Every structure is written in C-alpha cells, then in structure tokens.
Amino acid sequence: MTTSLNLVRITLNTASRDVQRDLSDAKQMHTTLMRLLPDAMGEDPRKQANLLFRVEDDPRGITVLAQASHPLLPSNLPTGYGTTERKDISPLLRALRAGMAVRYRIDLNPTRSERRSALTAANADSERPRRPRGIVRALTGADADTWWRERAAANGLTVHTLLPTAPAWPPPRNARTGRGAITFTLCRYDGIATITDPALLGTALTEGIGRAKPYGAGLLTILPGPA
Known part of the structure; x- marks a missing residue:
C-alpha cells in the first residue's frame, strides 16, 4: 500500500464558465480534474494515481x-477555476x-450484480444461444444501507451510525443539453x-x-476522535 496521500480542496468560482460546465456534467468534471495529474502516467492515469474526488456544498461555497x-x-x-488548498x-x-x-463521509454508488435467469426468445431460437448477461441493479433505502455496512x-471499518442523504451533485441530466449526463445516482453517508x-x-x-470512482464516488x- 502506498504511504503517500495528497489532498486538494478547490473552492469553485461559480462565475467561471468552466465551472458551470463541469457542475452540469459529471463527465466534464472528470475531464477537468484529470488535469491535476502529471503527464505520462500510462493507459489508466486515474487508476495509477488513485485519483478520487467528491463535490460538496458547504458554507464557504461549492x-x-x-x-x-x-x-x-x-x-x-483552467484559469479562474477557483482557489485551492493543498x-x-x-x-x-x-x-x-x-x-x-x-x-x-463517503459518496457511493451502491449496486448489485444479478444474472438473468432466462434467455430471451430470440436468443433461445438461435443455433448458438449466448449465455445470459448479468445486470447491475442500483440499490436504495435499506438495501443500500446494508450494502454500505x-x-x-470488508474494508476495515465497523459502522455504528449512518445518515444517508442525496448529494446535489452529480446531476442526473446535462443541464445545458438536457441529455442524460450519467446513468447512476449517488448516496452520501455520514x-x-x-x-x-x-x-x-x-x-x-x-x-x-465501489463503482463510479471517475465521477465523484x-x-x-x-476524522479520528471521540464519537
């Protein structure tokens, strides 16, 4: 395991067009934040660098x-994107x-993989039926809570209390185009x-x-200390 971990807090300048674009589209936010990494990091720089991020709305702003x-x-x-603390x-x-x-605190995309139990009619009539593909089902409510616990x-933490909320970001649709921006939702746990x-x-x-790490999960x- 690496012994180096670096954090940057970016207080966004919401007057910036770059920021407005990124807040409306999770894929664009991912593209911008990838610029934080040095060049020449291989085929999957996000994974190589363990780049993770979370968008928060607090009294200081977004x-x-x-x-x-x-x-x-x-x-x-981008110039004027915001102020940073390292x-x-x-x-x-x-x-x-x-x-x-x-x-x-963590933002998660709780899911469960399930295998399809039957072949479609078209697939069953084929000379070489394909094996049914699994499906990924999003979990909500008590199922999501159990998933997180x-x-x-499994990752060395016993959860005593959890407060699930729905973070305001990422948007389910691209605010500028109206098209689907992402195909998942996040749940925040504190x-x-x-x-x-x-x-x-x-x-x-x-x-x-969990999943969806490139998009804010x-x-x-x-924070260590007494409960």
Missing part, C-alpha cells in the same frame, strides 16, 4: 475535494489504529465508525470504495 497518491497540480486547472494527508494513514473511533466491514483493520482501511482510503474521508 468545493471539490480531490485526492491522489501522486502529487496534484492545481496550476493545471495538504499532505499521508500521516493519517500511519496514525490508523484498531479500535480508533472515527467520523466518516458490508463494504465498510456517521460514526470504529477501525477494525488499519491495513484494509488504509487501502480503502487510498483506492476508494468512492472517496472515503475520516
């Missing part, structure tokens, strides 16, 4: 938290201890948890959890 295991380059963002959060990885209480446990396996949790903090942030 912000983006971007995290990677490589140094990030805010100077590569922080090395590598010490957090080294401070993780079993039994430590933490507050957490199970994923947290709560209290206890660390059970520091190594597993360190990997989850670095690499993220999977970034787990924690």
